[in-house]
Amino acid sequence: MxxxxxxxxxxxxxxxxxxxxxxxxxxxxxxxxxxxxxxxxxxxxxxxxxxxxxxxxxxxxxxxxxxxxxxxxxxxxxxxxxxxxxxxxxxxxxxxxxxxxxxxxxxxxxxxxxxxxxxxxxxxxxxxxxxxxxxxxxxxxxxxxxxxxxxxxxxxxxxxxxxxxxxxxxxxxxxPTLVSFAAKIQGKAAHAGFHPEDGINSIQAAACAIAQLPQGHVDESTTANIGEIGGGSGTNIVSESCVIEGEIRSLNHETAMELLETYHRTFQQEVEKIGAKLVWEEKLNIHxxxxxxxxxxxxxxxxxxxxxxxxxxxxxxxxxxxxxxxxxxxxxxxxxxxxxxxxxxxxxxxxxxxxxxxxxxxxxxxxxxxx
Incomplete structure (x- = not known):
């Protein structure tokens, strides 16, 4: 050749x-x-x-x-x-x-x-x-x-x-199986100085959920990562909306799907605690x-x-x-x-x-x- x-x-x-x-x-x-x-x-x-x-x-x-x-x-x-x-x-x-x-x-x-x-x-x-x-x-x-x-x-x-x-x-x-997800949290805007109690802070719900979730090497066959986060419209406004995106990979398909469900459930629980709403999107990219x-x-x-x-x-x-x-x-x-x-x-x-x-x-x- x-x-x-x-x-x-x-x-x-x-x-x-x-x-x-x-x-x-x-x-x-x-x-x-x-x-x-x-x-x-x-x-x-x-x-x-x-x-x-x-x-x-x-x-x-x-x-x-x-x-x-x-x-x-x-x-x-x-x-x-x-x-x-x-x-x-x-x-x-x-x-x-x-x-x-x-x-x-x-x-x-x-x-x-x-x-x-x-x-x-x-x-x-x-x-x-x-x-x-x-x-x-x-x-x-x-x-x-x-x-x-x-x-x-x-x-x-x-x-x-x-x-x-x-x-x-x-x-x-x-x-691995590779799944991606997006957690879209809808809260309520309010003036952060005068009436913060009237608002529902979407970033707060996101932070509480993320703090509980495993990231990096979850085990020798599984990784998880929150790679993007965005939200809010000003420092003087209670954040009305927030979007969190990430992925999970695992050499075991069932493990990946179980961890994905843990992520979904955790976001849902934290959103409900403060009266916000969650739109959850997920996609199985490869098996x-x-x-x-x-x-x-x-x-x-x-x-x-x-x-x-x-x-x-x-x-x-x-x-x-x-x-x-x-x-x-x-x-x-x-x-x-x-x-x-x-x-x-x-x-x-x-x-x-x-x-x-x-x-x-x-x-x-x-x-x-x-x-």
Whole structure:
């Protein structure tokens, strides 16, 4: 696998603006690029559900080896700041942005590795298992594209999502449920100097509730955070309204939902104590999963990594990915390290030799020695 070709392909993708829900140009480019190596990417029509200007891209490549198909997945959107990205190459093979935007290695390094692996298998006529590809939109917005995708189009029950930071060989086999919430408290305004007793202070209710609630690491598998609070209209006015927003994550779905109910109940109790009203909003963004380390996905990954002289390192993560969605559709998968570092920042970087290494691991997964 040619590192210069990989670097050029990656740099071309990086130069395309593809913030979440604005993936049109990226989708069009990927369809052309994959067609050049004999792979037809089919675009679905999920735009109405996701709000994107493009659909998810998928493909099925027949295999010459017997066995069930394997699914490789990545996403084409990037977080902001993402307008005007460009790849800046360094002599040691590291690639950064110019420091004013993210690089987009999350997840264009993953897209590049899948492309290069498939190109290699096709050009060398290497016998391989049937391959399925899914490149989603809106992944950074709680997996919008993957959630909207029609999984009747997928035959694979084994998946590898190229979307993890860390040393090459690492793989996440468990990820959390993530729920977000908003507590909207409605009190009553009054003059804070002359008639404070006529008011109902929404901030007071919020403070009393927050003081009782666990935050940070609730246990080794669960975190909770109140991240935003706003309210009031002046220091001389009893606060009429207040909004508190936060999230809960847990590797155990039931634990997350129980803690969410504790948050709701606590806010409700404190609001009622002072005669205010509560409007509670909550959203299940992603559902926890854990792929058994005895699964085909873990066993095959361990072998594919070993072919590269590496040792697979299985870990749990507190970040979500499209793999959370796959698990809800009966697909056992791993999220694998893909040379994306300091993601979601302007210091993001990748290394071309590592992308090449990931591409070889993907090729090994599609064409296992044991087959």
């Amino acid at each position: 040619d590192e210069k070709r990989i670097a050029d392909f990656f740099a071309e993708l990086v130069s395309i603006d593809s913030p979440s829900l604005e993936e049109r140009e990226m989708a069009d480019t990927l369809k052309i690029k994959f067609a050049e190596i004999g792979v037809t990417l089919t675009e679905d029509h999920t735009q109405e559900q996701t709000g994107s200007n493009a659909g998810n891209l998928s493909a099925r490549i027949p295999g010459s080896l017997a066995g069930a198909p394997v699914l490789f997945a990545a996403h084409m959107d990037t977080v902001e700041p993402a307008k005007g990205k460009k790849a800046v190459s360094h002599e040691d093979g590291t690639v950064t942005s110019d420091g004013t935007t993210v690089l987009g290695a999350d997840d264009l390094a993953g897209v590049t590795a899948i492309y290069e692996a498939v190109r290699h298998l096709i050009k060398t006529k290497t016998p391989h298992r049937p391959i399925e590809i899914l490149i989603s939109t809106g992944e950074e917005l709680y997996c919008k594209g993957a959630n909207a995708f029609d999984y009747s189009q997928v035959q694979a029950k084994e998946a590898y999502v190229l979307d993890l930071s860390g040393a090459i060989g690492a793989a996440a086999y468990a990820a 926890a999963y854990e792929t058994p380390l005895t699964s085909d996905a873990a066993r095959h990954y361990e072998s594919a990594v070993a072919e590269e002289g590496l040792t697979a390192a299985f870990e749990k993560t507190f970040g979500g990915s499209d793999n959370n969605v796959f698990a809800q559709h009966g697909i056992e998968g791993l999220v694998i390290a893909t040379s994306m570092n300091q993601v979601h920042s302007c210091a993001e970087y990748t290394k071309i030799p590592e992308i090449a290494q990931v591409a070889r691991i993907v090729a090994n997964l599609a064409a296992p020695q044991e087959a």
